[in-house]
Structures are given as structure tokens and as C-alpha cells.
Amino acid sequence: MTSIWSDRLCPAIDASHRDQVEFLAALVRKPTENPPGDCAAHGAMTADLLQGMGFDVVRHPVSARIVAANGLISTTNIIARRRFGAGPVIALNGHGDVVPPGEGWSVDPYGAVIRDGKMFGRGVAFSKGDIATYAFALKALEPFAADLKGTVELHITYDEESGGLTGPGWLLDRSLTRPDFVISAGSTYNVVVALNGCLHLEIRVEGQSAHAARPGLGADALEAATKLLNALYSLRDGYRLICSDIDGIDHPTLVVGLISGGITTNVVPDVVTMRVDRRIIPEEDVAKVESELVAVIDAALEGLDGIDVNIRRVLLARPLTPMPGQEKLVAVLQRQAREVLGFDIPVNGVPFFTDARFYAAAGIPTVLYGAGPRDLFDARGHAADEHLVLNDLRAATKIVALTLADLLSS
DSSP: OHHHHHHHHHHHHHHTHHHHHHHHHHHHHSOOBTTTTBOHHHHHHHHHHHHHTTOEEEEEEOOHHHHHHTTOSBOEEEEEEEEOSSSOEEEEEEEOOBOOOOSOOSSOTTSOEEETTEEEOTTIIIIIHHHHHHHHHHHHHGGGGGGOOSEEEEEEESOGGGTSTTTHHHHHHTTSOOOSEEEESOOTTOEEEEEOEEEEEEEEEEOBOOBTTSGGGSBOHHHHHHHHHHHHHHHHHHGGGOOOSSTTOOOOEEEEEEEEEOSOTTBOOOEEEEEEEEEEOTTSOHHHHHHHHHHHHHHHHTTOTTOEEEEEEEEEEOOBOOOTTHHHHHHHHHHHHHHHHSSOOOEEEESSOOTHHHHHHTTOOEEEOOSOOSSGGGGTTTSTTOEEEHHHHHHHHHHHHHHHHHHHHO
16 A cells, blocks of 8 residues: 555655645745744734635634733744544644844845755744654645545644743644644654753742942842752752653753843842753653752752842643553554655654643654754754755655554554
8 A cells, every 4th residue: 555655645745745845945934933923914924825725714812811921922823624524633833933043144034045955944844844754744645535434633833942831732722623633743864752841940049139348247148049949950960860761761851941030240139040951851740840959949948048049931741751652653654664664663752742742741642853954963953054955854654654544544
């Protein structure tokens, strides 16, 4: 059956490759930086493009109140469906928001420049390339609709870079979708079945200001924060001994990513605020990780005169752990990748977190697969000159289309 579907679908994907590249370029050229997270206009454009391809598109704008509560300006979630009759529902999830481009680009980060067989641009690999992959994989099935049974949904959301609560989390909480399987944004050369989780804490160390000529009259929040930093970095050193059994995931990590505080040079600092990023491997208990980290923070500052501490959870993303039902998706994706690429692709975990975790938390078998290199960092995601090899886009589109055909014709 694989060879029959390959003969049907792969030539059609080759024939539409130029249109697919133009589709991807349109997605890249319209900025969707998050922060600030003002992406409703991009959602409207993407919905129009998908409607032009013949899909049944439903737009789900998120209320201003919810958007603001999550630190965004505007967002519209998109579900594009193609129903082939009674059968399983397979969702393909990609996000359209991107991190700001930063400095050091050799090309316009929103120019969708093509050079040496690669398209360059912010978000081209994370994950606008996946949106293009999924849309054109589904389009390739259209001439063979009579042979298929089930439904394919494209889920396009715009808050993955800030946690996903107004994207997949919002769609699932409102029962706007309930797929049987999910393929989420990933790479051409591996199938991902596990992700790290992530805890972000904001720590506010409060002291008392005083003139720098009489510092003893105050309580130095920066001095206290220094004790806290030493405690956190000492804790981090021990994480190297906590090893994951999942290929691709090493050990927990901790980074103090933001620090701010003080009033001016000749004043004892009254407040120092920092944000901590703690990555959680799939084997760890999330509640225990948070309680232990809070205990270390409290202990580091205990007994310091005039010092108070307030801790606020900013984000808690639970790990994606291997789960029943994934094996069906994995088997088909590996089989079709062997058909297209001519070699076996591995199954592994990755040390970051994505929107895929929301579907898994809802009990839906979920894996990551899409357009990208063997090592996702090779695409320079979140760095200057992010790019996507266009032949990887073509191959991933064929593999996803063949996978859908296999699952919907079984």
C-alpha cells in the first residue's frame, strides 16, 4: 500500500512545491513577534490563504481580557478541517508566533530570502515551515478523498513562545477540538515522543533603601540576592547527577535569565527581581520540583534582617512523557520516512517544551514531526539567520501526506 500511495502523492507534492515555498514566504514576511504578541492580523492572513486552498476554516479569536491576562495583545486561533467521512480525527499543530529577530542577521529576517537551497527568516523553521508542511500535505490528499475515511485538522495558534495557554490550551479547554491523534511541529529526521517541562519563577527580594553614606540604615536587597544566586547555582550543580533515561534528554537545568533592581548608584538597593528557568525532565515529579526550589529560595534568605521575599509562578509547562498510542504514529511515520528518505529515522526526546504537551495532557497520543534538520538547533532557531532547507520541507510534506493516507485508509 505504501508504494501505491507514494506513486499517487509524491508527484503531486513535487508539482506544488513552488506554490508551497511562496505560501511559506508569505507566512515569514508578515512579522509575528511574541513578545509583544500582536498576531491576530497574521491569523487572518493565514486563514484566508487556507480558505483559498479549499479548506473549511474556522477562526477562533481570543477575548481581549484573556489575551491581556497572558501578556499578549491579540491572537486568533485557526482550525482548518477536511472531512473524509467517519473515521479517526488527526490534528496537525503548528504555531505562527516567533521570538524577536535580534541582531546579527546577514539578510532581512522578514525577507524570506532563498540562498543555497535554504529559506532564511525568523520563524521559517520554528514553526512556520511546519504550517506549510501540514497544509500542503493535506492538500495532496484531496484528489483521493474517496479512498479515505476520517478527518484532518490543522491547528494554527500564536502563543507557543509564551506558554500556549491561549492557543492549544484554550482550544482544548473549550472543547473546540478533540482529535484522536496529534502530530505537532518537529523535524524531518526524527520523531519526538518526549519533551522537558519548564517552571518559571519570579523572585522579588525586598529590602530597605538608605543613603550610600550610611548603608547600615538600610537592608541591601542586592546583597541578599547575591546569597540567593549562590544557593541557586549550587543547587544547579547537583542537577547533573539526575539523568534521564530518554535519548536526547540529559538532566535538569536551571538558569537565572533576568535580574533587575536598585534605584541609583548612591542608594542601597531596596528591591531586586529575578526570573528563574528550571527545566524538568520527564521522570521528575513537577510538584516536588517546585516545592524543593521554593524551599531553597526561602532557606537562602532566612534570618537576613530587613529582607523579605515573594515568589510568583510565571509558567508551569509539564513534560511530555512517552504514552500509550504514540507507537501507532511512530510506526507509520518511521515507515513513510524510510520510503521517502531511504533510511530509518530515530525516536527520541528533546530538552525544550512545546505546545504538544497540551494534547498529551488531555490524553491524546501526540508526537512531534515536521520540517527541519537532524538537530533542531542546526536551523538556528531563536538565533540570527534562522533557516529551513527547502528539500527538507519537501521531504517532510511527503512523509506527513503518506502518514495521513496510511492512517485514514487503514
